[in-house]
Amino acid sequence: MxxxxxxxxxxxxxxxxxxxxxxxxxxxxxxxxxxxxxxxxxxxxxxxxxxxxxxxxxxxxxxxxxxxxxxxxxxxxxxxxxxVSEEKIAAKVEHLKKTFRWSDAEVGIAISKAPNVLNKTKEFLQRRSEFLISDLGLEPAYIAHRPVMLSYSLEGRLRPRSYVVKFLKANGLLDPDRDLYSVLVVTEKVFMERYICPHKEAAPCLAPDYADACKGLMPTNFRFT
Structure with a gap:
């Protein structure tokens, strides 16, 4: 003690x-x-x-x-x-429901798995909602069952790794059914070993493009239409 x-x-x-x-x-x-x-x-x-x-x-x-x-x-x-007062907690819960389009059951699942989502700012949550739901097209229920992804850095993990997955699938270098969450949760060392290093010959641009994406840049190879 x-x-x-x-x-x-x-x-x-x-x-x-x-x-x-x-x-x-x-x-x-x-x-x-x-x-x-x-x-x-x-x-x-x-x-x-x-x-x-x-x-x-x-x-x-x-x-x-x-x-x-x-x-x-x-x-x-x-x-x-x-x-935190009960009133503020209730307001936070309602904000989560609105931001991620969650039902009562889904917001309950998310909080039970990652209570720290209650501590995130509105801007923090809104940016992740826009990226995960609007940009990536993930279903609200999918996120509710995997709320830990909301705590990841948007610039340092969510965006660059998502871009890598999309690039690999688009070029036939990754199983199209590979779950995004399984890629997001691994450590940086494991991510490099599994998704970057094996493709040095087939996609020599991948490593530098990923490094640029982690710096907030958008390499041409990661622009999808």
Missing amino acids: IRPLKHGSSILDSDLERVVKPNVSLLREFGLGPCAIAKLCLAQPWLLTCNVECVRATAVCVQGLGIPRGSGMFRHALSAVAF
Whole structure:
């Protein structure tokens, strides 16, 4: 618990029996184990020091978003909604539905898989919606089931890798049924090994064009009509 103490010195001033222990007990009641509580308090030390009813209200709010207590994402969701009123959370949910054309069920799926989407700005989400739905033509339901892609850099990962996939498919160098998400989630090292390096002879322009795309440029070879 040393690191949480460094990040939240108010823990040292809090009553162990009347404040800290009740909050820990409450978090355990909602399915968090010792390790999860320690990790949570690295990001949100206030969960050990504030009024226990505030912590309970936050946990109940998370459940209301459709994230069951004890699930792997419960801790992340607690951190995501910390210090955010129910009204603002509801507004964020409505904005997600409007921006990505999600149904109630779909926005619930997205939040349960990636609670941090609640922390993204409107501009951040709008740019990804325009690219993923308007430019790439992905279905809203597809994105809802894979919301982690919303956290990726638009310029550093989403755009350039999408361009590479489209280029490879257009030139018969990649299975046309290859799922885009499977390409987006791999590390940069794996991406290079699987989708760039094997095509040095067939497409010598690919590596430099990909490098340019990562810098925000649009190589001629990646312009599709």
